[in-house]
Amino acid sequence: MAITGFVALLLIIVTLGWIWTTRHQPPALRMASHVVLTIAALAGVFAVAKVWRDSPRVR
Amino acid sequence: MHTATAVTHPVTSSGFFERLNTDYHETALRAFMVVVLAHWVEHLLQGLQIYVLGWPVPEARGALGLVFPWLIKSESLHYGYAVVMLIGLWTLRTGFTGKMDRFWWMTAFWIQFFHHIEHGILQTQAILGQNLLGRPVPTSLVQLWVPRVELHLFYNTIVFIPMAIAMYYHLFPPASETTAPRCACAVEA
Numbered sequence: 001m002a003i004t005g006f007v008a009l010l011l012i013i014v015t016l017g018w019i020w021t022t023r024h025q026p027p028a029l030r031m032a033s034h035v036v037l038t039i040a041a042l043a044g045v046f047a048v049a050k051v052w053r054d055s056p057r058v059r
Numbered sequence: 060m061h062t063a064t065a066v067t068h069p070v071t072s073s074g075f076f077e078r079l080n081t082d083y084h085e086t087a088l089r090a091f092m093v094v095v096l097a098h099w100v101e102h103l104l105q106g107l108q109i110y111v112l113g114w115p116v117p118e119a120r121g122a123l124g125l126v127f128p129w130l131i132k133s134e135s136l137h138y139g140y141a142v143v144m145l146i147g148l149w150t151l152r153t154g155f156t157g158k159m160d161r162f163w164w165m166t167a168f169w170i171q172f173f174h175h176i177e178h179g180i181l182q183t184q185a186i187l188g189q190n191l192l193g194r195p196v197p198t199s200l201v202q203l204w205v206p207r208v209e210l211h212l213f214y215n216t217i218v219f220i221p222m223a224i225a226m227y228y229h230l231f232p233p234a235s236e237t238t239a240p241r242c243a244c245a246v247e248a
Contacts, residue, residue, distance in 0.1 A: 004225050010216060013103055016110035017209060025206065032119040036213035043220045051227050 003051050007044035016043045061101055080154035084242035088154075088226065091147045095219065098140060102215055111210060116208060134178070134185035141178040144171050144218070154244070155229055156177065157236040163225035167218050174214045 015035045021033040079087045102123035108119035124131030149170040155161040177199040184190045184197035191198045202210055228236075230246050 003227060004141060006223070007155060009103065013106045014210065017212065020110040021206075021209065026203075029206050033209040036209050038204050040213070040216035041128055042212045047220045047224055050224060053226075055231070 004048050005056045007048045011041055014038075014044075060094040075201045076150060078155075079150060080152075081241045082243075084151065084154035087151055087242045088229075091151060092226075094143065094147070095222070099215065099219070102212060105208065105214060119208075134182045136163065138175075138182040141171070147176050148222075154242045155225060156238045156240055157228060157232050158238070159233060159236065160225045160228040163221045163228065167221040167225060170214075170221065171218045174218060177214070 017037050018034060021030050021037070025033060101123060104121045105119045105124075108114040108121070109116055120128060120131040130136055145168070148171055152161070152164055152168065155164045168235065180191070180199050181197040190196060191200075192203070201212075205213070229244055232240070232245055
């Protein structure tokens with residue numbers, strides 16, 4: 001549950017970061033920011049999926 | 060002889076590290092996690108200050124940086140934290156005796172090792188007073204392409220996620236795990 005809560009918070013920050021970088025950064029930096037923010041979000045989703053899949057009970 | 064010394068004088072360095080990974084592993088992990096989460100709060104606050112409140116990036120210094128601006132501007136603090144992370148991950152590794160928890164913990168360690176090199180590069184530039192490729196501020200290798208705020212959100216995430224997975228498997232070992240734990244961290248099902 002704690003991991004899920006953390007990842008939810010992470011996804012909110014990443015989404016806000018994606019929107020902000022789209023509006024405020026030049027194209028080259030924006031692309032780089034989008035790549036790292038996307039990887040961070042995917043890492044979070046991966047963690048939640050892994051933990052829930054292997055969970056013997058609801059966490 | 061060595062064993063006898065360790066038994067009669069448990070406060071040797073090897074005895075200390077041994078106990079950290081056995082009797083006190085849970086306490087040590089909790090303490091380490093407090094440090095890691097406090098650092099996360101700073102980065103999440105910085106994200107909120109920039110992305111939601113619209114503060115200029117140099118002004119967005121988290122909570123500590125509002126009170127002690129010099130502290131956050133100093134590369135030493137960032138490098139120091141990277142070293143603390145590296146030491147914590149290395150010191151507490153032998154308590155992770157399972158296949159899964161050890162794999163994810165060491166994954167976090169090696170990613171943090173690279174992250175620490177990046178901070179070492181920043182710290183070196185700050186000490187020498189000469190920045191990479193004539194940049195106006197100390198710049199790490201990946202920072203040549205990726206802005207610093209987003210890069211550090213990324214680094215902190217890709218170090219923390221394997222740590223979190225490792226701790227999950229440490230607390231709730233899978234049935235396939237055959238190695239006996241050395242600590243009492245595991246939660247009874």
